[in-house]
Amino acid sequence: MSVSQRNDGRWIVKYKDIVSGKWRQAAFQTEEDARRFDDENQYDRQKETRLTLGAAVVDYVRTHDLCDRRKQIYSFLVNGYDRKRDGKHTEGPAEFLADKFCTELNRRDLENFKFRLLERGQKGITVNENISCLKSVLSWAESEDLIPFDPWRKYRVKVKDKVRHKNGSFRDFQAVYTTLPDYMQWACRTCMALCLRPGKELVNLEWSAFDWDTRSVKVYMSKVDRDKTVYPPESYLTEAWERYQTDKAVGRKYVCHGKSTAQLNYPSFKRRWREVCVKVGVKIAPYAMRHLVASMALAAGADLPGVSKQLGHANAGITASVYASVVAAAQQRRAAQANPLVQLGAGSKQENK
Secondary structure (H helix, E strand, O other): OEEEEOOOOOEEEEEEOOOOOOEEEEEEOOHHHHHHHHHHOOOOOOOOOOOEHHHHHHHHHHHOOOOHHHHHHHHHHHHOEEOOOOOOEEOOOOHHHOOOEHHHOOHHHHHHHHHHHHHOOOOHHHHHHHHHHHHHHHHHHHHOOOOOOOOOOOOOOOOOOOOOOOOOOHHHHHHHHOOOOHHHHHHHHHHHHOOOOOOHHHHOOEHHHEEOOOOEEEEEEOOOOEEEEEOOOHHHHHHHHHHHHHHHHHOOOEOOOOOOOOOOOHHHHHHHHHHHHHHHOOOOOOOHHHHHHHHHHHHOOOOHHHHHHHHOOOOHHHHHHHOHHHHHHHHHHHHHHHOHHHHHHHHHHHHHO
16 A cells, blocks of 8 residues: 555545456545555555464363363463452453463563462462463464464472461360360351361451351352352350350340450461460461361261362362372271171171081
């Protein structure tokens, strides 16, 4: 295409008609109009064919046989998600890179991605897994000739987890529990009876979540953005009913509250917990309460799907993988007790005698 001015002052634009494929020309009074028409009808303008990171992730998920959970992880990294309750958008840790061309990614982008993951409080193993997800996308795009090179291939970013307290034993928990003040002991009993994750699930639990007719409690799990229904022990429900009547009379809506506050303050709870741990000489984290309940229930022969429902896991397979050693030991005991070959062997020995 070309723009030129004729002797009569008009501006002529030569262009190629897309439909007929023939060259034509258009006349304009001003150069500005001619240039605008020329820009809008550039038939030979090169289209942008470079691949963005967001598009690469979409192509990767579409061409690979991934489970639904894995697809959600890839989608969340570059697109974030909208909460079901209020529609609030949660930005994905790599959403700021979704519209950036893969060939323009650099080390700083990778470091920023890592820091965004760490700011969300994710463990080192989770950070490394998410980084590996995007690196696998770029590696695949290079192998499929979608990009000329993998910009993150030579960068190795590994995050090591901090040393955390061990889960501890039930004896350790008893030593801490008996030293805690009354309001914290009630919070511990609530956490264990409802298999809660100490934190938002415990602090934000309201009396409105209790269904006294069905003897169940509906708990919102903010970590996975869904609800679970728990059937706590009857002894806990009896105590909870008495506390509910007392709190209802004074207008308290939260199940657990502080010594002088209407709602339990979890940072203060953890600080007091650590002080007691130092005092009694044990190392155990508040999260151990959830693990202890599940482990002891499975060790006692509780039904695996039932324990999984109480914990709020998506399926029993997750529970089995987390508590693999406990499940295996319980399975061996049940097999030894219920196996008919044991009785058959005993009977054959008596006959031989």
